[in-house]
Each structure stands twice: as structure tokens, then as C-alpha cells.
Amino acid sequence: MTAILPRTLIGTSTPEKRTRVRNRKAWLGVLAWVIALVAFAPIAWMILTSFHSETTAATNPPSLFAPWTFEGWASFFGAETGVSPLPYFINSAVTSLGSTLIVLILATPAAYALSIRPVKKWSDVMFFFLTTKMLPMVAGLLPIYLIAKQLGLLDTTTILILVYTSMNIPIAVWMMRSFLQEIPAEILEAAEIDGAGFFFKFVKIIIPLASPGLAATALICFIFSWNELLFANALTSVSAATAPVFLTSFITSRGLFLAKVCAASFAVSLPVLIAGFAAQDKLVQGLSLGSVK
Amino acid sequence: MKKRSRIITASVAVMSVSLALSACSGAAGGSNGGNNQSINVLMVNNPQMADLQKLTDDNFTKDTGIKVNYTSLPENDARAKISTEFSAQAGQYDVASISAYEVPSFAANGWLSPLDSIASSSDFNQGDVFPSLTQALTVNGSLYAEPFYGESSFLMYRKDIFAAKGLTMPSNPTWQQVADLAAQVDGAEPDMKGICLRGQAGWGQVFAPLTTVVNTFGGTWFDKDWNAGVNSPEFEAATQFYVDLVKAHGEAGAAQAGFTECLTNMTQGKVAMWYDATSAAGSLEASDSPVAGKMGYVAAPVDKTKSSGWLWSWAWGIQKASKNQDAAQKFIEWASSSKYENLVGTQLGWSQVPAGKRSSTYDNADYTKASSAFFQQTKDAILSADPTNPGLQPRPAPGIQFVAIPEFADMATQVSQGVSAAIAGQQTVQQALSDGQAVAQAVGDKYKK
Numbered sequence: 001m002t003a004i005l006p007r008t009l010i011g012t013s014t015p016e017k018r019t020r021v022r023n024r025k026a027w028l029g030v031l032a033w034v035i036a037l038v039a040f041a042p043i044a045w046m047i048l049t050s051f052h053s054e055t056t057a058a059t060n061p062p063s064l065f066a067p068w069t070f071e072g073w074a075s076f077f078g079a080e081t082g083v084s085p086l087p088y089f090i091n092s093a094v095t096s097l098g099s100t101l102i103v104l105i106l107a108t109p110a111a112y113a114l115s116i117r118p119v120k121k122w123s124d125v126m127f128f129f130l131t132t133k134m135l136p137m138v139a140g141l142l143p144i145y146l147i148a149k150q151l152g153l154l155d156t157t158t159i160l161i162l163v164y165t166s167m168n169i170p171i172a173v174w175m176m177r178s179f180l181q182e183i184p185a186e187i188l189e190a191a192e193i194d195g196a197g198f199f200f201k202f203v204k205i206i207i208p209l210a211s212p213g214l215a216a217t218a219l220i221c222f223i224f225s226w227n228e229l230l231f232a233n234a235l236t237s238v239s240a241a242t243a244p245v246f247l248t249s250f251i252t253s254r255g256l257f258l259a260k261v262c263a264a265s266f267a268v269s270l271p272v273l274i275a276g277f278a279a280q281d282k283l284v285q286g287l288s289l290g291s292v293k
Numbered sequence: 294m295k296k297r298s299r300i301i302t303a304s305v306a307v308m309s310v311s312l313a314l315s316a317c318s319g320a321a322g323g324s325n326g327g328n329n330q331s332i333n334v335l336m337v338n339n340p341q342m343a344d345l346q347k348l349t350d351d352n353f354t355k356d357t358g359i360k361v362n363y364t365s366l367p368e369n370d371a372r373a374k375i376s377t378e379f380s381a382q383a384g385q386y387d388v389a390s391i392s393a394y395e396v397p398s399f400a401a402n403g404w405l406s407p408l409d410s411i412a413s414s415s416d417f418n419q420g421d422v423f424p425s426l427t428q429a430l431t432v433n434g435s436l437y438a439e440p441f442y443g444e445s446s447f448l449m450y451r452k453d454i455f456a457a458k459g460l461t462m463p464s465n466p467t468w469q470q471v472a473d474l475a476a477q478v479d480g481a482e483p484d485m486k487g488i489c490l491r492g493q494a495g496w497g498q499v500f501a502p503l504t505t506v507v508n509t510f511g512g513t514w515f516d517k518d519w520n521a522g523v524n525s526p527e528f529e530a531a532t533q534f535y536v537d538l539v540k541a542h543g544e545a546g547a548a549q550a551g552f553t554e555c556l557t558n559m560t561q562g563k564v565a566m567w568y569d570a571t572s573a574a575g576s577l578e579a580s581d582s583p584v585a586g587k588m589g590y591v592a593a594p595v596d597k598t599k600s601s602g603w604l605w606s607w608a609w610g611i612q613k614a615s616k617n618q619d620a621a622q623k624f625i626e627w628a629s630s631s632k633y634e635n636l637v638g639t640q641l642g643w644s645q646v647p648a649g650k651r652s653s654t655y656d657n658a659d660y661t662k663a664s665s666a667f668f669q670q671t672k673d674a675i676l677s678a679d680p681t682n683p684g685l686q687p688r689p690a691p692g693i694q695f696v697a698i699p700e701f702a703d704m705a706t707q708v709s710q711g712v713s714a715a716i717a718g719q720q721t722v723q724q725a726l727s728d729g730q731a732v733a734q735a736v737g738d739k740y741k742k
Contacts, residue, residue, distance in 0.1 A: 080343050081346040081363075083346065149381060149383050154385055233374070234377065237335070237386060248370060249365045252340070252367060253368045253497075253552055254552055256553065
């Protein structure tokens with residue numbers, strides 16, 4: 001099955017070969033566009049549907065070119081119920097940013113102790129972190145609910161921050177460890193020879209070098225926390241409910257709701273999209289650094 | 294060593310500050326503690342509840358000073374949350390929307406506060422509430438919930454299509470007549486099917502209408518001694534009839550169709566008939582509905598019984614652990630009152646009134662004018678529904694389209710998956726019901742002692 005290349009194509013750059021390479025690149029480009037458009041189609045459909053009336057939004061097949069209306073968006077901003085989405089977004093921001101901050105503060109030193117200066121039995125520690133993700137999340141729901149009730153933490157953003165922090169720490173430790181491993185030992189040794197202490201090395205060398213990794217980890221933790229619904233729905237009621245919980249309040253088994261849900265879905269996913277775009281450079285850099293290549 | 298302790302101290306400090314700050318936040322609603330006159334209400338997200346939310350601040354809160362914080366969720370999520378909340382007596386919510394399905398078990402477990410003081414209030418006028426609803430929400434002589442709106446089921450059809458085809462709909466049709474009519478109107482317009490019947494798995498989806506068909510065909514989930522009857526000839530005949538009808542003349546994608554899908558099919562002219570909740574008529578006759586004025590409504594089709602419509606009501610119950618019992622009672626007195634119905638009628642339109650619970654609603658000239666096409670049939674359907682004796686044999690527990698035991702939801706949902714698969718053509722009705730019999734008998738055995 002070995003392919004025998006024509007002698008003209010070996011080691012030379014003939015016009016035919018150049019054309020073939022160009023064609024292949026062109027086809028790859030077309031393929032990339034097709035994949036991108038297919039991936040973007042549901043988002044485009046969501047945005048379009050949010051500007052349709054409930055009646056046209058529910059048609060099958062979807063009527064993409066139906067007249068536009070802002071009814072769905074008006075419902076999202078409380079035209080039907082008088083409920084503003086803002087408090088829910090504030091709660092989401094507090095829980096997501098709060099938990100992400102704590103995760104980074106705890107996971108970065110942990111990752112340092114598991115990569116640059118590995119503690120004894122570091123691989124067992126890594127495995128322990130992994131095992132915490134093996135239990136299905138729903139299995140922990142009732143115990144956490146009862147503990148939160150006993151502690152008086154139901155319907156507070158505190159309980160969500162605690163839950164999201166514990167959910168994300170294992171992922172963050174694994175990610176940060178792979179980023180920190182990429183830092184050449186020679187740089188740290190050179191700093192030590194120059195008399196740098198631990199704090200100086202950590203703050204002035206390791207953190208800047210790992211900043212793309214930190215950005216990627218932060219973004220992943222932020223996205224996971226922002227999108228979480230199961231615990232948010234169970235542990236909150238009126239004061240600490242988050243944006244995804246607010247989103248589900250538009251779904252009804254007695255009536256049409258597609259347009260308002262699409263408007264709400266787009267609005268809820270907007271902060272994540274913005275965060276993704278803002279951190280795009282760091283994210284690509286970060287993801288190509290560690291083992292998540 | 295010093296450095297290490299500094300790191301630990303710094304981390305703990307940052308965490309403490311973050312948690313303390315977050316504890317102060319919680320922006321979405323008010324607190325229910327202290328002297329704040331506020332209550333928390335958990336409810337299903339039905340259109341009638343959205344109207345309530347809209348009218349509360351400017352009316353109830355303005356008059357009483359009691360702020361109401363609502364959480365509205367899709368039906369399944371709301372039920373799950375209500376079960377967790379009430380069973381733990383967490384006290385986060387003062388009031389929740391419950392139904393005749395939950396009331397018997399919730400009351401027996403001591404999770405609900407009795408509402409007898411509301412029932413005895415002359416302003417509220419409990420005698421005006423349909424007796425069948427009051428009875429369904431009463432346990433051991435105490436009333437535990439007050440209805441917000443009530444509904445039965447009936448058959449909705451396109452009068453214009455029937456007229457064009459020269460067909461007449463009997464006022465009390467039999468299921469066989471409905472099947473024959475479905476065959477005749479199937480294809481009356483391009484892409485129009487004969488009838489829409491729920492096929493989506495779920496005890497509250499396919500088994501809501503299907504259980505009423507089973508009842509009128511002479512079947513039952515359990516006999517009075519808790520013997521399951523899911524694979525009985527009557528249950529099987531009813532299910533086979535339902536599945537055959539929906540496969541032959543039912544809506545496209547029937548195995549995934551629930552109330553919302555059938556409502557869409559009906560308003561878009563994709564079906565000529567629809568058997569479902571009486572409350573659907575309000576949406577069909579709404580000013581922006583393309584089929585408004587074209588619809589006719591008749592009693593739920595029967596086979597061996599005189600009537601077969603279901604009885605359902607979303608009602609308000611107060612959690613026993615609530616610390617705001619008085620404010621919660623005031624809220625229920627307002628939300629379930631005839632005064633609130635008038636408020637909806639004058640401010641949002643009479644077709645949006647949460648009807649189906651009070652006799653006086655049907656004496657209101659404004660309401661009867663706005664709902665002239667369906668109010669009488671709705672009232673007749675609700676009054677003819679008998680939750681204690683819905684079929685041909687005595688039952689061990691009340692309920693028409695359900696059996697009022699906590700296990701019913703899981704049990705019927707499991708059986709419904711087989712029926713839904715039969716509608717999709719993936720298995721036979723016999724297979725689905727044979728599997729379902731084992732599931733139902735396991736539940737029945739628990740109650741046999």
C-alpha cells in the first residue's frame with residue numbers, strides 16, 4: 001500500500017505541486033468556513049428567533065424571514081411580569097467572579113506544589129483531585145441542600161460561591177499544573193542564583209509567564225460557574241437566583257415561549273461571549289501552552 | 294515557615310472577604326425576615342401566573358403593604374422544587390402553587406397549613422367555589438389549598454372546516470365518532486391532520502388525555518384493592534385506540550407533542566380537532582389568534598361513561614414552616630378572589646380571567662360575552678367531572694387523569710415512555726402495557742397491606 005510519488009514531486013517545487021497545495025489550502029478554507037457556519041447556525045437562529053413574534057417563532061420549519069418584532073426582548077426586560085433581569089445578572093456576576101477569584105488563588109499555589117516543586121506523592125494528589133469529579137453532581141445535591149439549610153445559607157450567593165469553587169478547583173489545578181510545567185526550570189534557577197525569594201519568583205516570574213494559562217483557566221471557571229443551573233436552581237429562591245434560573249422562568253408548558261427564551265438565552269450568553277472575545281489572544285496562547293493542546 | 298503561614302493567612306483573608314461580601318449581596322429579591330412585610334411565592338410558569346405577577350405590585354402590595362417575591366418555573370422544575378422545599382420544610386417559600394395531586398400527601402405529612410379561616414371568611418365566599426374543587430383540596434375535613442384557576446378537558450374543533458366538509462360535530466361525541474370525523478377532515482386543507490392528541494412522554498403529558506380515554510373505555514390504573522389494571526383488556530383497548538388514532542390521523546411528530554405543540558398546530562391550521570384542557574380556549578380565542586371565532590367546543594368524547602373530562606386546578610397552599618402565615622393568607626384571599634378575577638378582566642381583558650373555579654364568574658356578563666364560544670362547555674365539563682368516581686369501578690384513591698398517590702408521577706412517566714414509543718412506532722402497545730403492569734403492580738403492592 002505504499003504510495004510511490006512521481007519523481008517530479010520529490011524535492012522539487014513544480015507549478016503542478018504548487019497548484020495542488022494551493023487547491024488543498026482552498027478546500028481546507030472552504031471546509032473551515034462550512035464547519036464555522038454550521039457551528040454558528042444555531043446561534044444565528046437563536047438571535048433571529050428572538051426578533052420574531054411567538055407565533056412565527058413556533059412555526060415548523062422555522063420562518064427565518066418573518067417580520068421582526070421586539071416582543072421577545074420586551075418580555076425579557078419584564079414587559080409581561082414587571083420583573084427586571086438585572087438582579088439575576090448581578091447575582092451571576094458575583095458568584096462567577098467570586099468563585100473564579102478564589103479558585104485561582106487556591107489552585108495556582110496548589111499547581112506550583114504539584115509541578116515546579118512537586119510534593120511527595122504528587123501523582124496521588126492529582127488523582128485525588130480527579131476523583132472529586134467522578135461523583136455525578138446530582139448525587140451531591142440533596143446533602144448540600146440540607147447542609148446549606150442547617151447553616152442558613154440557602155438563597156445566598158455565598159453557598160453558590162462555595163459550591164462553584166469546589167466544583168472548579170480540580171479542573172483549575174490540572175490546567176494550571178500543565179501551564180506551570182511549561183516554565184523552563186533554568187529561568188527559576190537563574191532567579192534563585194540572583195537571590196530571588198519564593199514570593200519574588202512566584203509574583204514576578206511564575207505569574208507573568210503563566211498569565212495566558214491563568215487567563216484560560218479563569219475563563220473556563222467563569223464559564224462553568226456562569227452557566228451552572230442545577231445547584232443554582234435548587235439552592236436559591238428569590239434573593240440569590242442567577243441568570244440561568246431567570247432564563248428557565250420563560251419556559252412554560254402552557255403557551256408559546258420560543259421568542260422570549262431565545263432573547264433571554266442570547267442575553268444570558270452575551271457576558272460569556274464578551275469574556276471569550278476579550279480574552280481571545282490569551283486564551284489561544286494559553287490553550288496552546290499546556291497539555292490541552 | 295513564616296512565609297508559608299503568610300501565604301495561608303493571605304488566602305484565608307481573601308476568601309473571607311469574598312464570602313462576606315457575597316453574603317451581603319443577593320440582589321434578585323427581598324428578604325422575608327424581620328419586620329419586612331414580604332412573602333415568597335413559588336409557582337408554575339403558566340400565563341395566568343404571569344398576569345398575577347404583573348398585577349401584584351400596583352394592587353395587592355399597594356393595598357396591603359405586603360411585597361410579593363415570585364419565582365416562576367417550568368412545571369416539572371416547579372414540582373421538583375416544591376417537593377424538595379416542602380419535604381425539608383425549608384421555609385424559603387411561604388406560598389406555592391400546588392394541585393389536587395399534591396394536596397393529599399402534603400397535608401398528610403403535615404407540610405401545609407390549613408386554610409379554614411379563609412374558607413369561613415364571608416368576603417372570600419367559599420360557597421362560590423365549585424364544590425368538586427373544594428372537595429379535591431380538602432383532607433380530613435380541613436381545606437389545605439385555594440384554587441387559582443380550574444379546568445377540565447373538552448374537544449375543540451374547526452367549525453369552518455367541518456362546515457366546508459358538510460360535517461356535524463355532536464355535542465356529546467363518542468370516541469368512535471371522533472375517530473370517524475378525524476378520518477374525514479384529515480387533509481381538508483394542505484398539511485392539515487385530523488386531530489391533535491398529546492403523545493409526549495410524561496404523566497402530565499400523554500397520560501393526562503389518555504387516562505380519561507382509559508376511564509371511559511372501562512379501564513383503570515388500580516381497582517379498589519390496589520390491583521394494577523394496566524394490561525387489562527379495557528386499558529389496552531383504550532390505549533390501542535388512542536395510539537391508532539394519533540398514528541393514522543394525528544399531528545406530525547406526535548410522539549413529541551404536548552400541550553404547547555398542539556396549541557401551535559391548532560392556531561396554525563395544521564389540525565382540525567384537538568382534545569385537551571378547557572383553558573386552551575382562552576389562547577385560541579385571543580385577539581391575535583388566527584383561529585379566533587372559527588372554533589367550536591364540545592364535551593370530552595366518551596365510550597362507556599356519561600362524561601370523561603378531567604378535573605385540574607392550580608391552587609395556593611401555605612408551607613407549614615412559613616414565618617409569614619398571616620401575610621400568606623392575605624395573598625391567597627386576594628389571588629383566589631372574585632375581586633382579582635374582575636381586576637384581570639378590566640385591566641388585561643376578560644378572556645384572560647383565571648376562570649374555572651367560581652360560579653359567579655359564569656354569571657358575569659363581561660366574562661360570558663368575551664368567552665361566549667366556550668364558557669358554558671367549560672362550566673359543564675368542570676361540574677360533570679367526578680374525581681372520586683371517574684370510571685366504571687370504585688377507585689382506591691381520588692383523581693381522574695391521575696391517581697392521587699405520590700408514586701403516580703414516576704410510575705405513569707415510566708409507562709408513558711412505552712406508550713410514546715408505541716406512537717413513534719418503536720414498540721407495540723401490548724409490550725408497553727405489559728412492562729407498565731409490572732411497574733404499576735409494584736406500586737400497588739405497597740398499598741395492599
